[in-house]
Structure formats: structure tokens, C-alpha cells
Amino acid sequence: MSEHSTYIPGNAVEKWLDDRLPVVRFAREHLMDFPTPKNLNYWWTFGAILVMCLGVQIVTGIILAMHYTPNVAMAFDSVEHIRRDVNGGRIIQATHAVGASMFFVALYIHMFRGLFYGSYKAPREILWILGVLIFLLTTATAFMGYILPWGQMSFWGATVISNIFSAIPLVGESIKQLVLGGFAVGNPTLNRFFSLHYLLPFIIAAVVALHIWALHVPGNNNPVGVEVKDTRDTVPFHPYYTMKDLFAMVVFMIPFAWFVFFAPDILGHPDNYIMANSQVTPAHIVPEWYLLPFYTILRAIDFNVLFIDSKLGGVIAMGGAMLCLLIVPWLDTSKVRSGTFRPMFKWFYGLFVLNFLGLAYLGAQEAAEPYTTLAKVCTAYYFIYFLVILPVLSRIETPKPLPTSISESVLGKAHA
């Protein structure tokens, strides 16, 4: 979108560079002059916050790798060594561990924002799908990272999740052995997960670049969901949104810092401060909080469906839950993007958010009544929302009248 930039090389050196590698022009077009809808609210700052989170994880992670040992005999002690002996290690390790949680806080908010404001609708389907891909990659990265301290939860979390592969008919057991490098989780597993945990963030960064590229083709969606019509609807990204994003980052860092300084372990599990023991399963295995909703869906299927046994059924349900996100642009065919103008959608969406929190709560409970029944109910609503409610609402709902332009909606608000 080179037409947005008014960049004219200021001197002979800039002109020389611009003819050979126009990085300054590129930065001007995409980081400074990029036309951005002028009505973006604070829910739109989480993209920038997520870039910051990825940066924090990569920087702290590279430092931790300088002191960590990926071997079953030494891994647990090396993490304690980082926390006790390494200069500033206590804070750096806590930032990385808390950072993973904060990453997911921002990720979920970013995704729920997209789901409310219809940011996945044409022409932004690829943008949305790349986002879901980033979510899946981040989940895989966080999961492998949680194995590395080699505590009880690390070991048993890895055991439970790697057994998901064994649910695949015929080739499942071979795939599981290929992934683990043995018959059970062991040293080969830890070693390769460390390698992949180091690799994946850079792949995420590459997909983030594609995600931003896909964003800069159609431009941002916005809270009223009406496309930008002329230049009066937009402001340049810099300084308007660079400053707004920076402010949001600072606010986001407040709870982040609180956790790091005062409660670095509160989001973890005490069992992970016991070294991994392949002979004793903790009484109650809980994944990290950010995986809980999907974990609930996995174990909600405790009955056979036709020829599909309960184990494969659970895996299919969990995979299906993620697949729903990928295909949501084609499930919700309503022409109106923003939930603000959809009187019925709003309520079902609100219930979906509560239901998702419910799924997270249930994932941390033991597998007993009434939780098992509630888990089935919440799992059912998750799928009904995507597969029934969204397609049906698209047909039967009468949306409220849309403002004719972003400018009108902004000025209208000012008058009211």
C-alpha cells in the first residue's frame, strides 16, 4: 500500500538507500503513516501487547537457555540453580514463567475481541486463520516449555498429552513413540522438547509477520465494523496508535510486574516443585490454566459414540474445538461485523464468554459429579455456539441500522 506514504528521501544518502533497499520507506508505510481507523478502542491494543509478550519470552528464554540443562538428572536442579544462584535469575525465570500466562491473557482477549467485532469476516479470513495458527503454535510452545523444569506436573502433563497421539487408530502407538523417543516420557523427550521450545518462538514470529502483512492489506477492522470509506475515517498509525499502544503496554505491565515480584508461583502448581517421578502420579493432574478449557472438552467425552471409543472421541472433540475457530468465517455469514449492532448475537456471545470461563473452571476440578455433567453441558454449548447459533443467527437476526461511516459514528457519539 505504497500510496499511503508521503515519504520523500530527505538527502542523497537516503535517496541512495531508497533506490537499493527501501527499508526506511517500508517502515514509514507500515509503522508510521499506515492509515488506521480513528475509532479503535482499547481492545485493539492487545495486538501490540502480544508483540511485546513474544519479545519478552524470546529475550528471557534465550537467557534461561544459557543456564538450563536439558537432561532428566539435572533439569530440575538447573531451574532451582537459576532461581537461587544466577544473578537476577529469580526475576528472569519468574518473568518467563509469568510471561507465558500473561501471553495467554492477551491472546484470549485478542481472540475474543475478534469474535465480538467480527474481525474474521471477509476480507480478513486469512488474517484470522493465521491468528488461530499463532494460537496453536503458542499453545504447543507453552506446553513444551512447561515440561522443561522436569517437575511432577511437567512429567505427567507430558504423559497425558502425548497419550493423545496413541488415540489415533492403527498408527497411534508408533507416532507416540516417534514423538517421545521411547516407550514413555524420558530423557529423549525432554531433550527434543527443549530443542523445539527454542525453535517454535521464531516460527511464531514469522507467522506474526504474515499476520501483520495480512492485516495491512485490507487494513484494521474497527468497533463499528464499517469499512474505511475515505481519509477522514483514519489517522496515521504514528503517533496516534503508537502512543495508545504504548500506554496500554504500560498498564498491562502493572499486573505482570505484580505477579513477577510478589507471586511468581501463584499461577503454577505446587506439585511441579517435586522432581518428576515416573512411578507416582500426582493425585490431581491439572494443566496450566490457559489449557483448561480445551482440557475440559478432552475429558468431557467419557462415553463411546458408535465405533469411536471415548478416548478417540475426546481427542476429536478437542481438535474439533480448535477447528471451529478456523472455520468461523464461514459459519457466521451475517453481513454485519460488529456485535454492537446485533441484538441477539450479543447475548449468545456473552453466554459463550461465560461458558468458556466455565470450561476453564471445570478443567481444574476433579473428575467427579457434578463437574462431569457440567463439563458435558459446557462442551455442548461451545459447539452449538459455533455450529448452530452462528449460522442460524446469520439468517434470522435483524441487525440495528449501521452508521454510514466511521466518521459519522464518532461524531454522532460526540453529539449525544
Place this chain on the structure above:
Amino acid sequence: MSTQAEHTTTNRRDFLFVATGAVGAVGAAAVVWPLINQLNPDASTLALASIQYDVSPIAEGQSVTIMWRGLPVFVRHRTEREIEEARAVPLSDLKDPETDEARVKEGHAEWLIMIANCTHLGCIPTGQSGDFDGWFCPCHGSHYDSSGRIRRGPAPANLVVPPYEFVSDTLVQIG
């Protein structure tokens, strides 16, 4: 115009193009395979595939967990009551129908030897508990009976009996 005419018939050049591509694809696959195969269990892991274990110290009613191929294995010395209980269950009550006799060695019915990972997602069930005097998996709530058969919960199958044999009355070889 001439290029279009050339493409109407298959010629030597098309054949060479496809043949080169095919050889290239085989070559690429041959390079990729060892890069994937290195992930499979290595020689040191496979070397531990067979162990011998003396069961004589295990008292009646007691259960121990030993390691085989990196997997925990239950060795349980069952009481008469537990054996009778397991044999009294009609096969129609079972999710994964299998007789108790088929799960132990003839003449050694008191010894139940099974891989200790829940067939759901691999946790180690707690022994001598659950609603069927067998095992209870705390992770996702599967109940196994005193023959290690799945009775209730998400697990799809009975606890797995590894290949083993009694070398003597008290010595078991697993694997």
C-alpha cells in the same frame, strides 16, 4: 505460436522433466527419512526391552510397581476374594470384554501383571481403590476392577497385560 504447437504433443523434453522431478522427489524423501527416524526410540532405549523379576517377597494382597522399558508395571498378589470377585463378573457388564482367566497365566491366577498406565491418557491409577476393588485413575476418573478391566470412566480398554512368562514359580520374565 511455435511454443503452443510444441505443447500439443508429449515430447522428449516433457519426459525428461517428469523423470528428473521424480528422481529428485525420491532423493529428497531419502534425505528426510533419517532426519525423522532419529526421533524413534534409540538403541539404548530398546536394549532394556526384557527384565526378570522375583515375585516371592510380595505378600498376599500386596502390590508393587516395577519399571520395564521406562514404563511402570503393576505386580499384584491377589487374594482369593479378589480373584472370585473378578471371575464372577458377567462379560456383558464389561466395556472391553475379557475373562479374568485370559489376563493371568494358568496356575498363577494370584499374580496379576499389567502395565501401570491408564489406557486413557497414561496416568498411574491408584491401587486397591475405586468402586470395583481394583484401581482408580485420579486424572480422569476411570475405575478398574480386581482384574484390571475398565468398568467405568473415559478409558477405552483394560489395563494392558505385557508379554511375560513364569521362568520358575517365583521368577517372572517380562518382555
